[in-house]
Amino acid sequence: MSKQIITLNVNGERQEIAVEPRWTLLYTVREALRLTGSKEGCGTGDCGACSMIVDGRLVTSCLMLAAQADGTEVTTIEGLAPSPVAGADGRLHPVQQAFIDTGAVQCGFCIPGMIMAAKTLLDANPNPTLDDVRLGLAGNLCRCTGYTKIYEAVLSAADRMR
Amino acid sequence: MRPFEYFAPTSLQEAIDVLRQRGDGGRPLAGGTDLVVQMKEGVLRFPYPEYVVSLRRLPELKGMDFSEATGLRLGAGATFAEVAESPVVRERYPIIAEGASIVGSVQTMNMATVGGNLCNAAPSADIAPPLLACEATARIAGPSGQRTVPLDEFFVGPGETVLRPGELLVEVLVPPPPPRTGGAYRRHTPRKQMDIAVVGVAALVTLGPSTSSGQADGGAFQRVRLALGAVAPTPVRARNAEARLEGRPASDEAIAGAAAIAHDEAKPISDVRGSAAFRRHLVGVMTERLLKEAVARARR
Numbered sequence: 001m002s003k004q005i006i007t008l009n010v011n012g013e014r015q016e017i018a019v020e021p022r023w024t025l026l027y028t029v030r031e032a033l034r035l036t037g038s039k040e041g042c043g044t045g046d047c048g049a050c051s052m053i054v055d056g057r058l059v060t061s062c063l064m065l066a067a068q069a070d071g072t073e074v075t076t077i078e079g080l081a082p083s084p085v086a087g088a089d090g091r092l093h094p095v096q097q098a099f100i101d102t103g104a105v106q107c108g109f110c111i112p113g114m115i116m117a118a119k120t121l122l123d124a125n126p127n128p129t130l131d132d133v134r135l136g137l138a139g140n141l142c143r144c145t146g147y148t149k150i151y152e153a154v155l156s157a158a159d160r161m162r
Numbered sequence: 163m164r165p166f167e168y169f170a171p172t173s174l175q176e177a178i179d180v181l182r183q184r185g186d187g188g189r190p191l192a193g194g195t196d197l198v199v200q201m202k203e204g205v206l207r208f209p210y211p212e213y214v215v216s217l218r219r220l221p222e223l224k225g226m227d228f229s230e231a232t233g234l235r236l237g238a239g240a241t242f243a244e245v246a247e248s249p250v251v252r253e254r255y256p257i258i259a260e261g262a263s264i265v266g267s268v269q270t271m272n273m274a275t276v277g278g279n280l281c282n283a284a285p286s287a288d289i290a291p292p293l294l295a296c297e298a299t300a301r302i303a304g305p306s307g308q309r310t311v312p313l314d315e316f317f318v319g320p321g322e323t324v325l326r327p328g329e330l331l332v333e334v335l336v337p338p339p340p341p342r343t344g345g346a347y348r349r350h351t352p353r354k355q356m357d358i359a360v361v362g363v364a365a366l367v368t369l370g371p372s373t374s375s376g377q378a379d380g381g382a383f384q385r386v387r388l389a390l391g392a393v394a395p396t397p398v399r400a401r402n403a404e405a406r407l408e409g410r411p412a413s414d415e416a417i418a419g420a421a422a423i424a425h426d427e428a429k430p431i432s433d434v435r436g437s438a439a440f441r442r443h444l445v446g447v448m449t450e451r452l453l454k455e456a457v458a459r460a461r462r
Contacts (some may be wrong), residue, residue: 046356057272065216087269136268138267138354139266
Protein backbone atom coordinates (compact mmCIF):
# COMPACT_ATOMS: atom_id res chain seq x y z
CA MET A 1 0.00 0.00 0.00
CA SER A 2 1.40 3.38 -0.95
CA LYS A 3 2.66 5.69 1.75
CA GLN A 4 1.86 9.32 2.26
CA ILE A 5 3.92 11.99 3.96
CA ILE A 6 2.50 13.48 7.14
CA THR A 7 3.89 16.21 9.35
CA LEU A 8 3.78 15.90 13.11
CA ASN A 9 5.22 18.12 15.77
CA VAL A 10 6.31 15.56 18.36
CA ASN A 11 7.58 16.85 21.69
CA GLY A 12 8.49 20.16 20.07
CA GLU A 13 10.27 18.67 17.07
CA ARG A 14 8.86 18.82 13.58
CA GLN A 15 8.82 15.40 11.92
CA GLU A 16 7.98 14.43 8.36
CA ILE A 17 7.10 10.77 8.20
CA ALA A 18 5.97 8.46 5.40
CA VAL A 19 3.07 6.42 6.76
CA GLU A 20 0.74 3.73 5.47
CA PRO A 21 -2.98 4.48 5.92
CA ARG A 22 -3.29 1.59 8.37
CA TRP A 23 -0.54 2.84 10.68
CA THR A 24 -1.85 4.17 13.95
CA LEU A 25 -0.30 7.18 15.62
CA LEU A 26 1.03 4.82 18.30
CA TYR A 27 2.68 2.51 15.76
CA THR A 28 4.17 5.47 13.91
CA VAL A 29 5.62 7.10 17.01
CA ARG A 30 7.05 3.83 18.29
CA GLU A 31 8.32 2.31 15.05
CA ALA A 32 9.13 5.27 12.79
CA LEU A 33 10.31 7.70 15.48
CA ARG A 34 11.56 5.01 17.90
CA LEU A 35 9.87 6.73 20.84
CA THR A 36 8.88 3.56 22.65
CA GLY A 37 7.69 5.03 25.94
CA SER A 38 4.04 4.81 24.91
CA LYS A 39 2.84 1.21 25.06
CA GLU A 40 0.30 -0.88 23.23
CA GLY A 41 -1.74 -2.83 25.77
CA CYS A 42 -5.11 -3.73 24.29
CA GLY A 43 -4.97 -1.90 20.97
CA THR A 44 -8.69 -1.15 21.23
CA GLY A 45 -8.81 1.97 23.39
CA ASP A 46 -9.69 0.21 26.64
CA CYS A 47 -6.44 0.27 28.62
CA GLY A 48 -4.95 3.72 28.04
CA ALA A 49 -1.30 2.55 27.92
CA CYS A 50 -0.91 4.38 24.59
CA SER A 51 -2.25 7.72 25.88
CA MET A 52 -0.71 10.79 24.24
CA ILE A 53 -1.69 14.43 24.13
CA VAL A 54 -2.70 15.51 20.62
CA ASP A 55 -3.43 19.22 20.13
CA GLY A 56 -3.94 19.57 23.87
CA ARG A 57 -6.30 16.60 24.19
CA LEU A 58 -5.57 13.22 25.78
CA VAL A 59 -6.22 10.43 23.26
CA THR A 60 -5.68 6.72 22.92
CA SER A 61 -3.14 6.78 20.10
CA CYS A 62 -3.82 3.13 19.22
CA LEU A 63 -7.19 4.22 17.78
CA MET A 64 -5.96 7.27 15.90
CA LEU A 65 -4.66 6.75 12.39
CA ALA A 66 -1.36 8.54 11.89
CA ALA A 67 -2.83 10.16 8.78
CA GLN A 68 -5.62 11.61 10.92
CA ALA A 69 -3.01 13.20 13.16
CA ASP A 70 -1.36 14.96 10.20
CA GLY A 71 -0.53 18.54 11.18
CA THR A 72 -1.04 18.08 14.92
CA GLU A 73 1.14 18.70 17.95
CA VAL A 74 1.81 15.50 19.83
CA THR A 75 3.24 15.13 23.34
CA THR A 76 4.37 11.70 24.47
CA ILE A 77 5.82 10.61 27.79
CA GLU A 78 9.27 11.40 26.37
CA GLY A 79 8.21 15.03 26.00
CA LEU A 80 7.37 15.65 29.65
CA ALA A 81 10.93 16.08 30.85
CA PRO A 82 13.94 16.86 28.67
CA SER A 83 16.25 13.86 28.52
CA PRO A 84 19.54 13.99 30.49
CA VAL A 85 21.06 12.34 27.41
CA ALA A 86 20.23 15.54 25.55
CA GLY A 87 22.18 17.54 28.12
CA ALA A 88 19.27 18.51 30.35
CA ASP A 89 19.59 18.40 34.13
CA GLY A 90 17.65 15.15 34.45
CA ARG A 91 14.85 16.64 36.49
CA LEU A 92 11.60 14.80 35.95
CA HIS A 93 8.11 16.25 35.60
CA PRO A 94 6.50 16.58 39.06
CA VAL A 95 3.99 13.84 38.17
CA GLN A 96 6.82 11.46 37.26
CA GLN A 97 8.74 12.30 40.45
CA ALA A 98 5.58 11.82 42.55
CA PHE A 99 5.02 8.35 41.04
CA ILE A 100 8.57 7.36 42.00
CA ASP A 101 8.42 8.84 45.51
CA THR A 102 5.04 7.28 46.24
CA GLY A 103 6.03 3.84 44.97
CA ALA A 104 3.19 3.90 42.46
CA VAL A 105 5.04 1.82 39.88
CA GLN A 106 5.25 -1.95 39.81
CA CYS A 107 5.72 -3.54 36.38
CA GLY A 108 5.57 -0.11 34.79
CA PHE A 109 3.73 -0.96 31.58
CA CYS A 110 0.75 1.30 32.27
CA ILE A 111 2.77 4.15 33.77
CA PRO A 112 3.49 6.25 30.66
CA GLY A 113 -0.25 6.37 29.94
CA MET A 114 -1.09 6.95 33.61
CA ILE A 115 1.30 9.88 33.78
CA MET A 116 -0.03 11.46 30.58
CA ALA A 117 -3.59 11.13 31.92
CA ALA A 118 -2.55 12.52 35.31
CA LYS A 119 -0.74 15.48 33.73
CA THR A 120 -3.81 16.24 31.60
CA LEU A 121 -6.04 16.10 34.65
CA LEU A 122 -3.80 18.36 36.76
CA ASP A 123 -3.36 20.90 33.95
CA ALA A 124 -7.15 21.26 33.80
CA ASN A 125 -7.84 20.86 37.52
CA PRO A 126 -4.97 21.73 39.90
CA ASN A 127 -7.02 20.84 43.00
CA PRO A 128 -8.59 17.46 42.26
CA THR A 129 -10.49 15.39 44.78
CA LEU A 130 -9.88 11.66 44.97
CA ASP A 131 -13.03 11.18 42.87
CA ASP A 132 -11.72 13.60 40.24
CA VAL A 133 -8.53 11.55 40.06
CA ARG A 134 -10.47 8.31 39.71
CA LEU A 135 -12.53 9.77 36.87
CA GLY A 136 -9.50 11.34 35.20
CA LEU A 137 -7.69 7.98 35.18
CA ALA A 138 -10.74 5.79 34.43
CA GLY A 139 -9.44 5.14 30.93
CA ASN A 140 -6.14 3.77 32.21
CA LEU A 141 -5.84 0.22 33.48
CA CYS A 142 -3.18 -1.02 35.90
CA ARG A 143 -3.08 -4.74 36.57
CA CYS A 144 -0.45 -4.62 39.36
CA THR A 145 -1.11 -1.93 41.91
CA GLY A 146 -4.79 -1.81 42.73
CA TYR A 147 -4.54 1.94 42.00
CA THR A 148 -4.20 3.13 45.62
CA LYS A 149 -0.59 4.26 45.25
CA ILE A 150 -1.30 5.71 41.82
CA TYR A 151 -4.08 7.90 43.19
CA GLU A 152 -1.80 8.93 46.09
CA ALA A 153 0.92 9.85 43.59
CA VAL A 154 -1.43 12.04 41.55
CA LEU A 155 -2.69 13.83 44.65
CA SER A 156 0.90 14.31 45.79
CA ALA A 157 1.82 15.67 42.36
CA ALA A 158 -1.06 18.14 42.67
CA ASP A 159 0.48 19.39 45.96
CA ARG A 160 3.90 19.73 44.36
CA MET A 161 2.56 21.62 41.35
CA ARG A 162 0.58 24.16 43.34
CA MET B 163 -5.06 -3.81 10.37
CA ARG B 164 -5.27 -4.94 6.77
CA PRO B 165 -4.48 -2.34 4.10
CA PHE B 166 -7.06 0.18 2.95
CA GLU B 167 -7.00 3.40 0.97
CA TYR B 168 -7.26 6.68 2.84
CA PHE B 169 -8.81 9.95 1.77
CA ALA B 170 -8.72 13.20 3.72
CA PRO B 171 -11.08 15.63 1.96
CA THR B 172 -11.19 19.23 3.14
CA SER B 173 -14.83 20.04 2.38
CA LEU B 174 -18.19 18.32 2.60
CA GLN B 175 -18.61 18.42 -1.19
CA GLU B 176 -15.19 16.86 -1.70
CA ALA B 177 -16.05 14.07 0.76
CA ILE B 178 -19.33 13.35 -1.02
CA ASP B 179 -17.50 13.35 -4.37
CA VAL B 180 -14.94 10.83 -3.09
CA LEU B 181 -17.69 8.53 -1.84
CA ARG B 182 -19.60 8.82 -5.12
CA GLN B 183 -16.57 8.28 -7.34
CA ARG B 184 -15.10 5.38 -5.37
CA GLY B 185 -18.49 3.77 -4.75
CA ASP B 186 -19.15 0.74 -2.57
CA GLY B 187 -16.77 -0.47 0.11
CA GLY B 188 -15.94 2.84 1.75
CA ARG B 189 -16.47 3.99 5.31
CA PRO B 190 -16.48 7.53 6.66
CA LEU B 191 -14.16 7.84 9.67
CA ALA B 192 -14.74 10.33 12.48
CA GLY B 193 -13.14 9.79 15.91
CA GLY B 194 -12.28 6.15 15.25
CA THR B 195 -13.34 4.84 18.65
CA ASP B 196 -15.87 2.50 17.02
CA LEU B 197 -14.68 2.03 13.44
CA VAL B 198 -10.95 1.52 14.12
CA VAL B 199 -11.79 -0.99 16.86
CA GLN B 200 -14.01 -2.90 14.44
CA MET B 201 -11.30 -2.83 11.78
CA LYS B 202 -8.69 -4.11 14.24
CA GLU B 203 -10.88 -6.84 15.66
CA GLY B 204 -12.03 -7.85 12.18
CA VAL B 205 -15.24 -9.13 13.66
CA LEU B 206 -17.21 -11.64 11.65
CA ARG B 207 -19.76 -10.10 9.29
CA PHE B 208 -18.02 -6.73 9.54
CA PRO B 209 -17.33 -5.69 5.94
CA TYR B 210 -13.70 -4.54 6.04
CA PRO B 211 -13.53 -1.18 4.23
CA GLU B 212 -11.59 -0.94 0.99
CA TYR B 213 -11.21 2.74 1.66
CA VAL B 214 -11.73 5.18 4.49
CA VAL B 215 -12.78 8.82 4.19
CA SER B 216 -11.63 10.92 7.12
CA LEU B 217 -14.17 13.53 8.16
CA ARG B 218 -11.74 15.34 10.41
CA ARG B 219 -11.05 18.25 8.07
CA LEU B 220 -14.59 19.05 6.97
CA PRO B 221 -15.41 22.55 8.28
CA GLU B 222 -19.15 21.88 7.78
CA LEU B 223 -19.09 19.18 10.49
CA LYS B 224 -17.22 21.15 13.12
CA GLY B 225 -18.27 22.83 16.33
CA MET B 226 -21.64 23.92 17.64
CA ASP B 227 -23.62 27.12 17.98
CA PHE B 228 -26.77 28.33 19.66
CA SER B 229 -29.33 31.05 19.12
CA GLU B 230 -32.54 31.69 21.03
CA ALA B 231 -34.47 31.74 17.76
CA THR B 232 -33.21 28.56 16.11
CA GLY B 233 -31.77 26.56 18.99
CA LEU B 234 -28.65 24.44 19.02
CA ARG B 235 -26.62 23.18 16.08
CA LEU B 236 -24.30 20.30 16.94
CA GLY B 237 -21.83 19.56 14.17
CA ALA B 238 -21.55 15.82 13.52
CA GLY B 239 -17.82 16.19 14.10
CA ALA B 240 -18.19 17.81 17.54
CA THR B 241 -16.50 15.61 20.13
CA PHE B 242 -18.23 14.53 23.32
CA ALA B 243 -15.68 16.56 25.28
CA GLU B 244 -16.56 19.70 23.30
CA VAL B 245 -20.28 19.14 23.88
CA ALA B 246 -19.89 18.30 27.57
CA GLU B 247 -17.69 21.36 28.19
CA SER B 248 -19.82 23.83 26.22
CA PRO B 249 -21.28 26.45 28.59
CA VAL B 250 -24.42 26.91 26.48
CA VAL B 251 -25.11 23.16 26.29
CA ARG B 252 -24.59 22.81 30.03
CA GLU B 253 -26.87 25.72 30.81
CA ARG B 254 -29.63 25.31 28.23
CA TYR B 255 -29.47 21.57 27.48
CA PRO B 256 -28.13 19.82 30.60
CA ILE B 257 -29.83 16.64 29.33
CA ILE B 258 -27.43 16.63 26.34
CA ALA B 259 -24.38 17.55 28.42
CA GLU B 260 -25.18 14.58 30.67
CA GLY B 261 -25.27 12.19 27.73
CA ALA B 262 -22.00 13.54 26.35
CA SER B 263 -20.07 13.50 29.61
CA ILE B 264 -20.23 9.78 30.42
CA VAL B 265 -19.04 8.12 27.23
CA GLY B 266 -16.04 5.86 27.78
CA SER B 267 -13.08 7.70 29.30
CA VAL B 268 -11.47 11.13 29.03
CA GLN B 269 -9.64 9.76 26.02
CA THR B 270 -12.83 8.44 24.40
CA MET B 271 -14.66 11.73 24.89
CA ASN B 272 -11.76 13.63 23.32
CA MET B 273 -11.99 11.49 20.17
CA ALA B 274 -15.55 10.20 19.76
CA THR B 275 -18.03 12.46 17.97
CA VAL B 276 -21.76 13.10 18.12
CA GLY B 277 -22.10 11.99 14.50
CA GLY B 278 -20.09 8.84 15.03
CA ASN B 279 -22.19 7.84 18.03
CA LEU B 280 -25.43 8.36 16.09
CA CYS B 281 -24.25 6.72 12.84
CA ASN B 282 -22.79 3.71 14.65
CA ALA B 283 -26.38 3.34 15.86
CA ALA B 284 -25.82 1.20 18.93
CA PRO B 285 -29.10 0.77 20.85
CA SER B 286 -27.12 1.97 23.90
CA ALA B 287 -25.64 5.13 22.29
CA ASP B 288 -25.59 7.67 25.13
CA ILE B 289 -26.14 10.78 23.03
CA ALA B 290 -29.26 9.31 21.37
CA PRO B 291 -31.89 9.38 24.17
CA PRO B 292 -31.18 13.02 25.11
CA LEU B 293 -31.38 14.11 21.48
CA LEU B 294 -34.54 12.07 20.90
CA ALA B 295 -36.14 13.64 23.95
CA CYS B 296 -35.19 17.09 22.60
CA GLU B 297 -36.81 16.20 19.24
CA ALA B 298 -33.64 16.85 17.31
CA THR B 299 -33.44 16.55 13.55
CA ALA B 300 -30.55 15.19 11.52
CA ARG B 301 -29.28 17.09 8.50
CA ILE B 302 -27.89 14.70 5.92
CA ALA B 303 -25.92 15.46 2.75
CA GLY B 304 -25.31 13.11 -0.14
CA PRO B 305 -24.88 12.78 -3.88
CA SER B 306 -28.48 13.81 -4.53
CA GLY B 307 -28.44 16.83 -2.24
CA GLN B 308 -29.43 17.49 1.34
CA ARG B 309 -32.32 16.22 3.42
CA THR B 310 -33.52 16.53 6.96
CA VAL B 311 -34.81 13.60 8.99
CA PRO B 312 -36.32 13.69 12.48
CA LEU B 313 -33.87 11.82 14.70
CA ASP B 314 -36.79 9.63 15.73
CA GLU B 315 -36.77 8.21 12.17
CA PHE B 316 -32.97 8.08 11.84
CA PHE B 317 -32.37 4.70 13.49
CA VAL B 318 -33.45 1.56 11.68
CA GLY B 319 -31.90 -1.22 13.76
CA PRO B 320 -28.70 -2.09 15.61
CA GLY B 321 -25.91 -0.49 13.56
CA GLU B 322 -28.37 0.65 10.90
CA THR B 323 -29.62 4.11 10.03
CA VAL B 324 -31.55 5.73 7.19
CA LEU B 325 -28.27 6.94 5.67
CA ARG B 326 -28.04 5.76 2.06
CA PRO B 327 -24.74 4.84 0.45
CA GLY B 328 -22.63 7.95 0.00
CA GLU B 329 -24.61 10.04 2.47
CA LEU B 330 -23.09 11.76 5.49
CA LEU B 331 -24.63 13.11 8.68
CA VAL B 332 -23.67 16.79 8.72
CA GLU B 333 -25.25 18.17 11.88
CA VAL B 334 -27.97 17.75 14.42
CA LEU B 335 -30.44 20.56 15.03
CA VAL B 336 -32.08 20.90 18.43
CA PRO B 337 -35.00 23.31 18.91
CA PRO B 338 -34.70 25.96 21.63
CA PRO B 339 -36.08 24.82 24.98
CA PRO B 340 -39.36 26.56 25.90
CA PRO B 341 -39.63 28.31 29.28
CA ARG B 342 -40.24 26.04 32.31
CA THR B 343 -38.51 23.12 30.64
CA GLY B 344 -36.23 20.71 32.45
CA GLY B 345 -34.48 17.55 31.38
CA ALA B 346 -32.07 14.91 32.60
CA TYR B 347 -30.31 11.81 31.29
CA ARG B 348 -28.91 8.91 33.32
CA ARG B 349 -27.83 5.42 32.48
CA HIS B 350 -27.33 2.36 34.60
CA THR B 351 -23.87 0.81 34.41
CA PRO B 352 -21.88 -1.34 36.83
CA ARG B 353 -18.92 1.07 36.36
CA LYS B 354 -19.17 4.84 36.25
CA GLN B 355 -17.00 5.12 33.15
CA MET B 356 -15.64 2.84 30.44
CA ASP B 357 -18.94 1.00 30.31
CA ILE B 358 -22.00 0.68 28.11
CA ALA B 359 -25.52 1.47 29.27
CA VAL B 360 -27.58 -1.44 30.59
CA VAL B 361 -30.47 1.03 30.33
CA GLY B 362 -30.45 4.74 29.54
CA VAL B 363 -33.35 7.08 30.25
CA ALA B 364 -33.81 10.68 29.10
CA ALA B 365 -36.72 12.78 30.34
CA LEU B 366 -37.61 16.26 29.12
CA VAL B 367 -40.67 18.04 30.52
CA THR B 368 -42.27 21.41 29.96
CA LEU B 369 -44.62 22.59 32.69
CA GLY B 370 -47.59 24.89 32.28
CA PRO B 371 -47.95 28.11 34.28
CA SER B 372 -48.11 27.70 38.06
CA THR B 373 -51.60 27.81 39.45
CA SER B 374 -52.31 30.03 42.42
CA SER B 375 -54.97 27.66 43.75
CA GLY B 376 -52.65 26.40 46.45
CA GLN B 377 -51.60 23.38 44.43
CA ALA B 378 -48.25 22.41 45.88
CA ASP B 379 -46.90 20.98 42.66
CA GLY B 380 -47.64 24.12 40.63
CA GLY B 381 -48.53 23.57 37.01
CA ALA B 382 -49.33 20.62 34.82
CA PHE B 383 -47.28 18.68 32.30
CA GLN B 384 -47.61 20.62 29.09
CA ARG B 385 -45.21 18.46 27.11
CA VAL B 386 -43.31 15.31 28.09
CA ARG B 387 -40.65 13.55 26.08
CA LEU B 388 -39.18 10.26 27.28
CA ALA B 389 -36.49 8.36 25.43
CA LEU B 390 -34.95 5.02 26.32
CA GLY B 391 -31.61 3.49 25.40
CA ALA B 392 -30.56 -0.19 25.29
CA VAL B 393 -34.08 -1.59 25.63
CA ALA B 394 -35.01 -2.01 21.96
CA PRO B 395 -33.22 -2.55 18.62
CA THR B 396 -32.79 1.24 18.44
CA PRO B 397 -32.96 4.10 20.92
CA VAL B 398 -36.71 4.76 21.24
CA ARG B 399 -39.29 7.18 22.56
CA ALA B 400 -41.70 5.90 25.22
CA ARG B 401 -44.79 7.47 23.69
CA ASN B 402 -47.46 5.78 25.80
CA ALA B 403 -45.80 6.98 28.98
CA GLU B 404 -45.48 10.49 27.53
CA ALA B 405 -49.17 10.56 26.58
CA ARG B 406 -50.16 9.46 30.05
CA LEU B 407 -48.60 12.57 31.58
CA GLU B 408 -49.46 15.38 29.20
CA GLY B 409 -52.19 17.58 30.60
CA ARG B 410 -51.98 16.04 34.06
CA PRO B 411 -50.72 17.79 37.18
CA ALA B 412 -47.01 17.26 37.79
CA SER B 413 -47.53 15.02 40.79
CA ASP B 414 -45.54 12.08 42.12
CA GLU B 415 -48.60 9.90 41.57
CA ALA B 416 -48.85 10.75 37.89
CA ILE B 417 -45.12 10.17 37.48
CA ALA B 418 -45.35 6.75 39.10
CA GLY B 419 -48.15 5.84 36.71
CA ALA B 420 -46.10 6.89 33.69
CA ALA B 421 -43.08 4.93 34.95
CA ALA B 422 -45.21 1.79 35.10
CA ILE B 423 -46.29 2.36 31.51
CA ALA B 424 -42.68 2.89 30.37
CA HIS B 425 -41.79 -0.37 32.14
CA ASP B 426 -44.40 -2.18 30.05
CA GLU B 427 -43.56 -0.29 26.88
CA ALA B 428 -39.85 -1.25 26.80
CA LYS B 429 -38.88 -4.25 24.69
CA PRO B 430 -35.47 -5.24 26.02
CA ILE B 431 -33.49 -8.38 25.31
CA SER B 432 -31.38 -10.44 27.71
CA ASP B 433 -27.65 -10.26 27.12
CA VAL B 434 -24.37 -10.18 28.99
CA ARG B 435 -25.19 -6.76 30.48
CA GLY B 436 -28.52 -7.71 31.97
CA SER B 437 -31.66 -9.79 31.60
CA ALA B 438 -34.78 -8.46 29.94
CA ALA B 439 -36.59 -8.51 33.28
CA PHE B 440 -33.82 -6.55 35.00
CA ARG B 441 -33.78 -3.99 32.19
CA ARG B 442 -37.56 -3.59 32.39
CA HIS B 443 -37.28 -3.08 36.14
CA LEU B 444 -34.61 -0.44 35.59
CA VAL B 445 -36.79 1.37 33.04
CA GLY B 446 -39.55 1.72 35.65
CA VAL B 447 -37.26 2.86 38.45
CA MET B 448 -35.18 5.21 36.32
CA THR B 449 -38.13 6.75 34.47
CA GLU B 450 -39.69 7.70 37.79
CA ARG B 451 -36.44 9.23 39.09
CA LEU B 452 -35.61 11.04 35.87
CA LEU B 453 -39.09 12.53 35.53
CA LYS B 454 -38.88 13.86 39.08
CA GLU B 455 -35.49 15.36 38.35
CA ALA B 456 -36.72 16.91 35.10
CA VAL B 457 -39.69 18.46 36.93
CA ALA B 458 -37.40 19.85 39.63
CA ARG B 459 -35.21 21.42 36.98
CA ALA B 460 -38.21 22.81 35.08
CA ARG B 461 -39.34 24.58 38.26
CA ARG B 462 -35.98 26.20 38.86
